[in-house]
Amino acid sequence: MYDTIAAIATAPGEAGIGIVRISGNKAIEIADKVFKGKRIEKLSEAEERKLIYGYIIDPEDGKKIDEVLAVYMRGPYTYTREDVVEINCHGGIIPVRRILEVILKNGARLAEPGEFTKRAFLNGRIDLAQAEAVMDLISAKTDTSFDVSLNQLEGSLSKEVSKVREILLKMLAHVEASIDFPEHDIEEVTYDNLQNEGKEVLSRIEKLLSTADTGKILREGLKTVILGKPNVGKSSLMNAILRENRAIVTDVPGTTRDIIEEYVNIRGIPLKIIDTAGIRDTDDIVERIGVERAKELVQRADLVFVVFDISHDLSDEDIKIAELIKDKKVIVITNKIDLPKKVSKEKIKELLPDKPIIETSIVEGVGLDLLEETLKNMFFSGDITIKDRAIVTNVRHKDLLIKAKKNIEDALNSLQMGIPIDCIEVDIKDCWENLGQITGDTVTDDIIDRIFEDFCIGK
Ligand code: GDP
Ligand code: ZN
Structure with a gap:
């Protein structure tokens, strides 16, 4: 062919x-x-x-x-x-x-890049979500993200999406049946069926979407920023994390770059640490990269490690930094507990309520285990494994699920408001099509081309 x-x-x-x-x-x-x-x-x-x-x-x-x-x-x-x-x-x-x-x-x-895999897809051996999983397998940075990709390659996402699409087909059949009898209102039983099935579709889509955040973290790494005024121990913390955990990819710090990124794997969670402070030691972040950019960095971060030196009184700068991060996911690190304490834990709690506080002496290696444990619990609490939680890892899939969710919500709303059934049919069809784009059943050629362009040559 x-x-x-x-x-x-x-x-x-x-x-x-x-x-x-x-x-x-x-x-x-x-x-x-x-x-x-x-x-x-x-x-x-x-x-x-x-x-x-x-x-x-x-x-x-x-x-x-x-x-x-x-x-x-x-x-x-x-x-x-x-x-x-x-x-x-x-x-x-x-x-x-x-x-x-x-x-x-x-x-x-x-x-062309990805052409072997593209043929596997075009010749019907795997679906599109599985082809994308192949790419994720190749670029997986941790064992966990590898496992998740393997799961997808085996069809975990595709199976669930197909299931939802089957329900949508059933709904379409009910719709067709009542369109054939236009003189009647929707029969009660049809109405109930549509309602129940629509709710089932919505809840399954929502469940898939709820895995997307974990999926994104596994795929891209948890964007983490270490903040704190000079001399509190940011570089020491960064080095301790790198020393104790496998660095995944180490960017060579370029001379023109003022921000260094390091990937580390902490208890199965890939962290992309944006090291504003730097292993190089001119590290007043605010002074070096400017307040605006510091704000921007914090905004884009999934997580902030904020470091205070509790052997000195809190300064205005500490308070300013706390202000900057009060709405973020934060782990507070009160460092230098090996020295005489000048700031109480209560004081820090007042400054940043509801954030976990870890007392550390980074030079003596105290508190790092607890820090890692806290991090893990923050993102993967409960006893469900990460693998089962992260069914959706791909932005394309997530966007399509969001669209499909909107379609089925619209359909359910219209149903409730008694809007003519052929209008509802359009939403159900759209939902079915959007989901089909995930597996590639309803996808257009240019989207297929775009997906495989990102592959490496020879795969
Ligand atoms: P940064 O400016 O925030 O990056 O801070 P550094 O990591 O460069 O540390 C500043 C100084 O504090 C260094 O001399 C470190 O050895 C020291 N330091 C870091 N952590 C601790 C700690 O837990 N206890 C003590 N006593 N000193 C520390
Ligand atoms: Zn430093």
Whole structure:
């Protein structure tokens, strides 16, 4: 159905092996032109999915390019549902590139980013939400977000969405039935059915949406800002967190950047710590980046760690900082408890009521465990696992769920107000369509293209 595509499937750089993947109805024919070993086309079924030893040559001059192991898989039981050949060659940039080149010269086209997965979708092997989960798997930053993506790949979201769409179809059937008898008002039983089913749809959509916040955190990391006036211990805190927890990605601080981001994994929660203070020590945030930008940063943060030094009296600056964050999710850190105490816990409570307060001595390593425990309870309280809570992790899915929620609410309202049933039908249909865009049943080509553009090449 589609042309034959090829790409390097492994990450760029030096490695033990590299893999070039070919997919399409000419995959085997093209591979046979460049592979010298047994003829792949003539291989028995028993040899399918087994590695075959041979060489890649350039058929133009017969020169060897690399010693390889090839494997072939006949569609439809492949990732793309097409014939697939994978060539395992020596890792490193040159062998994979030269093998890819000779494959392209012999009839394959270079795959676009995500095109293998796109074909898996277009050929009906996975739905759109599952294809998106593939991308999330690749870019997962913590074990938890990996588990959640795997769950989605297995269809957790798709199954629930399909269930809701089934109910909507039932509703449409009820609507159709009463449109056939226009002279009557909606029958009581139809009305009740629509009402009940509509409520069921709404509650299922709401339940899915309630997982989106957790999902977003897992996907993007909890945006966290460390605030406090100079010398209270912000850098020490940052360093202690980085030391005790696995840093996920470390940005190299650029000379022109005044804000450093670090990803850390604290008890399964990915934190994107925006380190305004910096490991570099000119760190009066307000002075350095300006009050407005500091406000902006705080506004965008999901969480603020605010640090006070309780070995000194609170200053105007401490109070100003507290003012800035009173409506945010905050963990208050009263640091330097190893020194004589000048500020009581009550005083801090007055300043920032209803926020958890953790007493620490960062230099002595006291209080950090409690800080992490508090953080975890703040976001994932209860005994439901994170995995089950985060069914929706994707912004696109969330937006569609919000639209679908509005549709079904409109339908329910209209029903209650006795608005003609064909108007209600429109809302139910819209709801059904919006949900279908999640799984890709009702999605347009340009949206599909946009989704797969974000993939990496070779996947
Ligand atoms: P920042 O300016 O807020 O980033 O503060 P720093 O982390 O640079 O710390 C300022 C000073 O306070 C340093 O000399 C730290 O060693 C010290 N400090 C940090 N935490 C503690 C603590 O818990 N107890 C004591 N006694 N000193 C601390
Ligand atoms: Zn500092």
